[in-house]
Amino acid sequence: MFEVFQQYLQTKGAFTVQELDMIREQHFIKKLRRRQYLLQEGDVWKHYAFVSKGCLRIYYVDEKGVxxxxxxxxxxxxxxDRESLLNSTPSEYYIDALEDAMLVMFxxxxxxxxxxxxxxxxxxxxMLVHRSYVAANHRIHAAISFTTEEKYQHFIEKYPDLLGRVxxxxxxxxIGVTPETLSRVRAASVKK
Known part of the structure; x- marks a missing residue:
């Protein structure tokens, strides 16, 4: 699985063989089974983790259990959870595997x-932190200004590979709607 991470690194910068060896020496592999947690609310996140294989989700549960x-x-x-990592504070989030997953961790x-x-x-x-900031701003913009139809369309355009996996x-x-609302939106888009 480190090879997947190494290929990723090589698309992001010109790493020397020695640098890649240094990185390899510090990593470890974490395997997650479907529905297994990587992080639970209240735990302090202490790692950097790269997804080599699989699909995970980050979520929180509100006071109503939603x-x-x-x-x-x-x-x-x-x-x-970057906030937990940077501040050494308990996480407000859960991260679990939707599929069997392999992570390269440090x-x-x-x-x-x-x-x-x-x-x-x-x-x-x-660069990743900057891109993450921009992506978060786009997500906030979509959440407060897009219609439900636009949110769903944006999701399938941005993440087409997730439709069959999630x-x-x-x-x-x-996208912040009930499953029933999404079903109605999908049905209406098929009729168009």
Whole structure:
């Protein structure tokens, strides 16, 4: 599974063989079975995790027991709770596997040391943080200004590979509507 991560790294920057060896020495592999948790609410997240295989979701549960999905994570995405990682505070989120998954993981200390020692890795992480910020702003914009039909259309355009991997009730949770509302939107779009 490290080979998948290595290929990803090589698409993000010009890493030397020595740098890749340094990174390889610090990683470990985490296997998750379907429905197994990577993180639970109340735990402090202490790792950097890269999804080499599988599909996960990040969500929280409100006071009524309703799940609200924040993000889906598939191959070549990073998983975790950045706020918990940076502040060493208990997470408000759950992360679990929707499919069997394999993750390339690093302890916080080891990954941050690698970033200090390997400028290309540090530059990659900074670029990912910037892109994540932009993506979060786009998500907020869509949530407050798109109609339900536009939210669903945007989802299928942006994440076409998730349609066959994620149940519709989870897509409804992600776009912030009930499963019944999503069913009506889908039925209406088929009629058009």
């Amino acid at each position: 799940e609200h999905i924040m993000k889906f994570l598939t191959e070549n995405w990073w998983a975790g 302890t916080k200390e080891n990954f941050e040391r690698l970033c200090r020692e390997i400028p290309t890795l540090n530059n990659m992480v900074n 149940p519709l009730h989870m897509i409804a949770s992600y």
